[in-house]
Amino acid sequence: MYIYDQYDQRIVDERVAQFRDQTRRYLAGELSDAEFLPLRLQNGLYVQRLAPMLRIAVPYGLLSSTQVRKLAHITRHYDKGYAHVSTRQNIQLNWPILEEVPDILAELASVQMHAIQTSGNCIRNTTTDQFAGVAADEREDPRPWCEIIRQWSTLHPEFAFLPRKFKIAVCASEQDRAAIHAHDIGVELLPNAAGELGFKVLAGGGLGRTPVIGSVVCEWLEKRHLLTYLEAILRVYNQHGRRDNKYKARIKILVKAMGIEAFRDAVEAEWAQLKDGPSTLTDDEIERAKSFFTSPPYADIDGDAAREALAARAAADPIFGNWLTRNTHQHRVPGYRAVTISLKATGIAPGDVTDRQLDLLADLADSYSFGELRTTHQQNMVLADVEENALYSLWQRLQRAGLATANIGYLTDLICCPGGDYCSLANAKSIPIAEAIQARFEDLDYLYDLGPLELNISGCMNACGHHHIGHIGILGVDKKGAEFYQVSLGGSQSKDAAIGKILGPSFSQDAIPDVVENLLATFVSLRQGDETFLQTYNRVGIEPFKERVYAKAD
């Protein structure tokens, strides 16, 4: 992974000193609330219902075991002993106190971490595929590009006071595991007709109140132009994005208002001023970035033999077999698999992880996966490089720690925002809904029969839980002061990205498990062969689901 040099370290150290001074001045009354607001947000600090909330950056989801141990220490010492993995691969703390935040940032800086630009109207953490570098369907490792973007976007002087927040995601594989269509800018590494890899650049995707799938700004861009091109897009947005209404301030609204052709023309005009300038990437810089993401020293393993042994294990111990099938992912190197650690056990807020679990995960990363861990935008964690013949012992250790729930990609592996329990913008709670659904559908055999299914829950229109792109989406709404839930179907976050359709009138909290059960029963009765929920839905449409759910509800 990327290792700081003296420059990177100096920048984060100076940032800590700056924020320490800002906090002191705020507490001494020298900075007003209005002034401190953007400053604290740009260091990840929200003020929420119960306490401030601190969002720590995990650049493109990559963590060393040392960093994970530090996070465990921070949650223990400064918080209540647990952390939360967010849908943008970051880590959130729910209970820090303002006076201690500078100390937390200093602790983070000591392990090459920070909270820079994890919130506020600036360029946020760049995200990517959680299987970057190990996926079998990858064209090139996206992480060097993410790191190049990270450095360019960090403390960018021109883009710290944008109309609204700005999120970039990078994808480099056949399957899009980074939801690039739902980002302000989505970048895909792709070959041109001559077979040379470059970037397809999308802009104007986003969720929130007005969900929009990104449009193509550039079909293919030479690699060295990446930063100047991004800079041109940001310039157009910074100068022309709406600032009069925060719900219309995202780049998606600008792209819609201008039309993609006019938007592209404006970008090209800005780019003409920047193209081939000093920010043009050099071969040396690209090589330098790549040098941090070389393969770890993989053992030379007979893949077939390892797979056979594993199959025998799975047959002898079907519980292990379940986990092996659901929670491990194909690896490009024979004899290895990527393991997803589910943070979706029933009864625990989706994405929450305790300090002790973090310590354990750091140890497991050291023993089984070259000392690295990853966070995923589905709010889970990944050990990306595990030898197949070590999977059984790893699984046993995970099981003892409550980290072996075998549900990755299935209904109970749901995405859920903090909702009304923590968030002051919420219309409704979301964590109890997640729990009720997980409790109702605990039977793993039934879950596996249903096949891959994504259920996403947000507590309000801001869509932190990505409800629009869930196969089943649940959205908290306010109905005359009471908490209600609107259900949508057919959303998708992959290459066939789609925004879900609203089923009909909203439901009370108690009704939701029954509603989900009815949706699933409808699916099962109409399913042909091995169809997934989404495939059946796309074939039959929303009507049969509607009929069944509202017939029962009457």
Place this chain on the structure above:
Amino acid sequence: MPKLIKQDTICSDDWLPADAASDQVTQHHFPTLPQWRAAAAGTLRTVQLQPGDVVAELAGALDTLDIIAVDFPVLTDGRGFSYARDLRERGYRGELRATGHFMPDQVHYLRRCGFDAFQPTDDSRIEEYLRQSRVFSEQYQASIDQPLPLFRRREAQAS
């Protein structure tokens, strides 16, 4: 007289914010872009831009201007950062002055985008503006005060 920062020192001069209500240029006040446009070419040597003004209008007249002020009516409106870089990239060499309701903690970024004078509406904390103007000694991006991005400087060091 309002205080401002120029060349890392606190000073003061006669310039006051533009008076947009008037069609005429008022003495000691920066002309607005419409006022500047209405005057005979080359007669006004200063102008104050507001968010939403089209910077390109000044493109042919940059040599005739001694001061371009860019106003920040609220501290969260960051358009002026791009205006400054645009003006500098078009070759403007005169004084580029930030005016309005920006805060001390923004001076560092303003400077990097090409501003070299800072005149906050509330000048009672002017020392703080000076103190915050150089809080970082290193930066990743190319900018007006450091045209080479860090990656090029790293390379130069390595070779």
